[in-house]
Amino acid sequence: MMNFSDVSQALNISSETTTADMEELFSYSQKLMREKYPTKQAVVTELMNLEAILSLPKGTEHFVSDLHGEYTAFDHVLRNGSGNVKQKLQDTFGGRMTQKTIQEFATLIYYPEEKIAYEKQHFASKNDLDQWYLDIIVSMLEFLQVAARKYTRSKVRKALDPNFTYITEELLYTNHQDNAKRQYINRLLQNLVALEQADEFIIATAYTIQRLVVDHLHVIGDVYDRGEAxxxxxxxxxxxxxxxxxxxxxxxxxxxxxxxxxxxxxxxxxxxxxxxxxxxxxxxxxxxxxxxxxxxxxxxxxxxxxxxxxxxxxxxxxxxxxxxxxxxxxxxxxxxxxxxxxxxxxxxxxxxxxxxxxxxxxxxxxxxxxxxxxxxxxxxxxxxxxxxxxxxxxxxxxxxxxxxxxxxxxxxxxxxxxxxxxxxxxxxxxxxxxxxxxxxxxxxxxxxxxxxxxxxxxxxxxxxxxxxxxxxxxxxxxxxxxxxxxxxxxxxxxxxxxxxxxxxxxxxxxxxxxxxxxxxxHEEKNPYFKLRHDVKFCEKLLSEFGLDPKEGHIINGHTPVKKGHEAIMADGKMIVIDGGYSKAYQATTGIGGYTLLYNSYGLQLVAHHPFSSKEEAIEQGHDIISTRRVINYKLKRKLVADTDIGKQLQQKVALLRDMLAE
Known part of the structure; x- marks a missing residue:
């Protein structure tokens, strides 16, 4: 049964809330739930849905900091998910594509409009172009399946371009090896090309992949100043x-x-x-x-x-x-x-x-x-x-x-x-x-x-x-x-x-x-910047904010990590991701910025080369990923149930089970 403490956490009630207030809120939340799920079948359906969602892998969080107006570099990092797109391409096609082809495919996902225009200049015949379209669309769909694995079908649908939702779902969820459906699938693919919809479909799918590869973005401060945009x-x-x-x-x-x-x-x-x-x-x-x-x-x-x-x-x-x-x-x-x-x-x-x-x-x-x-x-x-x-x-x-x-x-x-x-x-x-x-x-x-x-x-x-x-x-x-x-x-x-x-x-x-x-x-720094190398201090800080000092991490920006200095401190409890997006700092940092990824397997720090230009990325396949460093690797994969959203869903599950027991 769900108790008042659970409700207070779910509704973010402060310690000053009285018992009478709690009872009123608890009663109100139950009333809302009954209105939303008026029948036993509606309750059961939602309960099954939520408990299934709780068992999905945790979505990928992407951390960036100190962007300082450097739009082109930031836009590139956002498009490639701090290398997450290319890593998943490597995992998916590593044994079937050359490294050059993987990089070209990655660039197509990052900049689909520009890459398509660039590629179309290099085909000798329409037949060659049409074949390229078909090959790319099939590979795109396979990769979209990989990017969509962590999510429910309804969440994937929301990420799709409305103009191609029906076609994409048919191509995505139909078994291509099923002989009874093979002709149907082939006709859909061929018509995308014949009816001159291939460009728009590839572009839409690329942006859907970008959206699904990262579930949530954290910006750890300083969007403004120094850079031009x-x-x-x-x-x-x-x-x-x-x-x-x-x-x-x-x-x-x-x-x-x-x-x-x-x-x-x-x-x-x-x-x-x-x-x-x-x-x-x-x-x-x-x-x-x-x-x-x-x-x-x-x-x-x-x-x-x-x-x-x-x-x-x-x-x-x-x-x-x-x-x-x-x-x-x-x-x-x-x-x-x-x-x-x-x-x-x-x-x-x-x-x-x-x-x-x-x-x-x-x-x-x-x-x-x-x-x-x-x-x-x-x-x-x-x-x-x-x-x-x-x-x-x-x-x-x-x-x-x-x-x-x-x-x-x-x-x-x-x-x-x-x-x-x-x-x-x-x-x-x-x-x-x-x-x-x-x-x-x-x-x-x-x-x-x-x-x-x-x-x-x-x-x-x-x-x-x-x-x-x-x-x-x-x-x-x-x-x-x-x-x-x-x-x-x-x-x-x-x-x-x-x-x-x-x-x-x-x-x-x-x-x-x-x-x-x-x-x-000279500007004398607060002792914090020395103490953040100390595990005990970091644990104390996490405890101050009600977080688990053994499991939690502190993620900082603000101070550029200079050449020869570590971005990971205090045995991984402290991570500083201001690595030099701003060109004004790159002589000091020696790199083009740090970013952080937190997926269901753990935390990875990503260091980037300074960004040159979008044109070089498209024409020469230049990317800006430098190195990845695993901060922690979970033996047990984190699920949605282990997240803050998961806790809220579990509280909703408890209310639904209470309704079934009535």
């Missing part, structure tokens, strides 16, 4: 069939900007200018930078410290663009430093006095005093600063910022993307026994969870994470309220000492622009 990544994520997102620090400043945080907005503009990506702001999101550009041109000159960083192949769109970006970069940076002084004064509980630096400058000598030591300043651009009141915005600066905020608030595309990020996003997620968290859990040197105290309340561990998420949601829901606590918290999450999304003592942005001594550039 975060908006394309967001469009791609919004089309994906099953997804969750853990917010990263770079995502938070975009959420902050549309929530009314001036400082978040200025940080976004500064980073876009720094990486030559202001087109994201203007072209992708339609945010008007005309007033900002005019103001910057009137007040700032060329400055080597603020010239945009260029990667190999980068160019400017017009003469004078580099100077324009350099001027904008200085303008937004100086407004940012001024407003940081405002929030530091407004929120003493943030304890961020060390980041208020404009009043530490000797403007005549062009020096600054930090921690008792005086440093000369270089590349200064202090034209809009009043030394007597260095944090005061000029009237023009206030007007520019307000215009920018209005433009951000009116961007429908940005609102659409960030609404989705809020809907699918969280500060952390507990999923199938694992803890998914972008950054860290702030701790002291001994591994004790640090406590923050805001508004006369203290928060530690999981409660700290829940508090921060609550503030993000409050700020996002009320963008019209200026300088409120929740909106200020968004900036704290970007660079506060005890922010789980930052994980450092200070963000030394000012020092990197203006002080040559690199010792001042």
């Amino acid at each position: 975060p908006e394309k990544i967001m469009d791609r994520l919004m089309e994906y069939h099953s997804i969750d997102i853990q917010w990263g620090n770079h995502d938070l400043i975009w959420l902050g900007a549309i929530s009314g945080s001036k400082l978040s907005l200025l940080n976004i503009l500064r980073i876009c200018a720094r990486y030559n990506n202001l087109s994201i702001i203007e072209d992708a999101y339609g945010i008007n930078l005309r007033h900002l550009s005019k103001f910057a041109e009137e007040n700032y000159q060329d400055n080597p410290a603020f010239r945009p960083k260029l990667l190999k192949g980068d160019t400017f769109n017009f003469d004078g663009e580099q100077l324009q970006i350099t001027q904008i970069h200085q303008a937004v940076a100086m407004m940012q430093f001024k407003l940081e002084g405002h929030i530091i004064a407004r929120r003493p509980e943030f304890k961020m006095e060390s980041r208020g630096l404009l009043d530490k400058i000797d403007y005549e000598k062009q020096t600054i005093k930090i921690n008792g030591k005086t440093y000369p300043l270089e590349n200064t651009c202090f034209a809009t600063i009043d030394p007597k009141d260095p944090y005061k915005l000029t009237a023009e600066e206030e007007e520019v910022i307000n215009n920018l905020l209005r433009s951000v608030s009116k961007s429908p595309q940005l609102r659409r993307h960030l609404d989705f990020m809020m809907e699918k996003g969280n500060m952390y997620k507990c999923y199938n026994g694992n803890l998914l968290i972008h950054g860290c859990m702030p701790v002291d040197e001994k591994g004790n969870f640090k406590t923050i105290k805001f508004q006369n309340k203290a928060y530690t561990g999981q409660k700290m994470m829940d508090f921060f998420e609550e503030q993000v949601r409050i700020a996002y829901a009320h963008p019209e309220i200026e300088d409120d606590f929740a909106t200020d918290v968004l900036w704290y999450l970007w660079q506060g000492e005890n922010s789980p999304l930052f994980g450092k003592k200070d963000m030394t942005t000012f020092e990197r622009y203006f002080i040559a001594d690199k010792k001042t550039h």
